[in-house]
Amino acid sequence: MGLWQVLKSQFLCHLIICYVFLVSGLIINVVQICTLPLWLLNKQLARRINVRLGYCVSSQMVAALEWWSGTECTLYTEPESYQLYGKENAIVVLNHRFELDFLCGWTFCERFGVLGSSKVLAKKELSYVPIIGWMWYFLEIVFCKRKWEEDRRTVAESLQNLHDYPENFWFLLFCEGTRFTPKKHQISMQVAESKGLPKLKYHLLPRTKGFWVTVQNLRGTAAAVYDSSLNFRNNQTPTLRDILNGKKYHADLYVRRIPLEAIPEDEAECAAWLHKLYQEKDSFQEHYTQTGRFPGPIVTPPRRPWPLINWLFWACLLLYPLGLFLAQLISSGSTLTIVASVVLCSAASFGVRWMIGQTEINRGSSYGNKEVPLNNN
Numbered sequence: 001m002g003l004w005q006v007l008k009s010q011f012l013c014h015l016i017i018c019y020v021f022l023v024s025g026l027i028i029n030v031v032q033i034c035t036l037p038l039w040l041l042n043k044q045l046a047r048r049i050n051v052r053l054g055y056c057v058s059s060q061m062v063a064a065l066e067w068w069s070g071t072e073c074t075l076y077t078e079p080e081s082y083q084l085y086g087k088e089n090a091i092v093v094l095n096h097r098f099e100l101d102f103l104c105g106w107t108f109c110e111r112f113g114v115l116g117s118s119k120v121l122a123k124k125e126l127s128y129v130p131i132i133g134w135m136w137y138f139l140e141i142v143f144c145k146r147k148w149e150e151d152r153r154t155v156a157e158s159l160q161n162l163h164d165y166p167e168n169f170w171f172l173l174f175c176e177g178t179r180f181t182p183k184k185h186q187i188s189m190q191v192a193e194s195k196g197l198p199k200l201k202y203h204l205l206p207r208t209k210g211f212w213v214t215v216q217n218l219r220g221t222a223a224a225v226y227d228s229s230l231n232f233r234n235n236q237t238p239t240l241r242d243i244l245n246g247k248k249y250h251a252d253l254y255v256r257r258i259p260l261e262a263i264p265e266d267e268a269e270c271a272a273w274l275h276k277l278y279q280e281k282d283s284f285q286e287h288y289t290q291t292g293r294f295p296g297p298i299v300t301p302p303r304r305p306w307p308l309i310n311w312l313f314w315a316c317l318l319l320y321p322l323g324l325f326l327a328q329l330i331s332s333g334s335t336l337t338i339v340a341s342v343v344l345c346s347a348a349s350f351g352v353r354w355m356i357g358q359t360e361i362n363r364g365s366s367y368g369n370k371e372v373p374l375n376n377n
């Protein structure tokens, strides 16, 4: 292990990265609150400002992946589709198997210039996560409770609001609704069997209602569905902690562009279309397992310097006052101030650990974990 690699695994480095993320994120949350009056005066300007503020936060995590861990991301797609990425609104359908799938998604958003404006159908619980969840309110992220009776109206309304969004965006849908675990897979395959659908080896059975409501409400706004399949080389399953430790991985993403007009409008037909798509996605994963690559040509966009520049900017801005504060703290010798600072740091460290925990599959929700009474209709 080289010196640089040893340095990357040091707790002090993680402390600095997390401190910069935490403090800059909270500053950005406050600035976002300050944009509230602007929403009434000039909504489009407020949206554009929030896109840039959001970029300052999410690109720090992209910088950790691309520049700190040095993880490489390869894109398999047709060159004629590639030309359109970042230049149109799109619905992205991505497999939900890895703790870092959202971060790899963000990396591609960054490279195609849509990171600040990227959207997702996210579970409501994520809206309470400090910094990221709070930031998402201002980015018009669509939240769902994963209870269709409640979601059908709120999700449709939130999607309708995106009709006049002033910047190109990608709307991410994890149709499986939760991350893959062997137990969730076994239960969802029982559901598949009861519905007379073929079994999937690498995916949970997709939930079709969110996809249908998204496609219907974004017709005329989004041009296409980007069917995306992610995998990591050598069967690796990286975690956010691995990325903080500077471990390098190699992600492969296969993207097919499907024009929105190709997707049926009728709910039942749309559901059948999505099930067929997931059967195809399963075959792409099988191909990857057999050959170590996805089908199609490789056209990888290079990483850009902006996430690193953004991180360096915040680091310079925030590390200097921290240094001054620590020097004063030590020279003051006040036990009370020192104890208060240690308590504050411990609370911050606990907070970051809890946030990282949100990405961990073994701390995931029980959604899709319960046996459902099956009636074969």
Ligand SMILES: CC/C=C\C/C=C\C/C=C\C/C=C\C/C=C\C/C=C\CCC(=O)SCCNC(=O)CCNC(=O)[C@H](O)C(C)(C)COP(=O)(O)OP(=O)(O)OC[C@H]1O[C@@H](n2cnc3c(N)ncnc32)[C@H](O)[C@@H]1OP(=O)(O)O
Binding pocket: 085, 092, 094, 102, 103, 104, 105, 106, 108, 109, 118, 119, 120, 121, 122, 123, 126, 144, 145, 146, 147, 148, 149, 151, 170, 171, 172, 173, 174, 175, 176, 177, 178, 187, 188, 191, 204, 205, 206, 207, 208, 209, 210, 211, 226, 228, 255, 368, 369, 372
């Ligand atoms: C060029 C580069 C291209 C791409 C780059 C890639 C990506 C970049 C793009 C953007 C990035 C943007 C942001 C990323 C950042 C962060 C994101 C992080 C995470 C957020 C993700 C989440 O939170 S995922 C969880 C929330 N989302 C979802 O759940 C979406 C999917 N769910 C649905 O659509 C649901 O239908 C619903 C939520 C709308 C409603 O759920 P509910 O459970 O109430 O109802 P359902 O109707 O779905 O359930 C009943 C039906 O399901 C059947 N059933 C029952 N049990 C199961 C089971 N175990 N498995 C499957 N199906 C089951 C049941 O029989 C019912 O069937 P029906 O026939 O009656 O429908």
Ligand SMILES: CCCCCCCCCCCCCCCC(=O)OC[C@@H](O)COP(=O)(O)O
Binding pocket: 017, 018, 021, 060, 061, 064, 099, 102, 123, 126, 129, 132, 174, 177, 178, 179, 352, 355, 356, 358, 359, 363, 364, 365, 366, 367
């Ligand atoms: C610069 C790095 C500093 C590190 C600070 C930590 C930041 C933590 C950011 C938390 C972002 C949370 C995104 C989690 C995305 C996710 O993967 O959610 C899971 C859901 O889809 C499904 O949940 P489940 O049903 O539980 O599988």
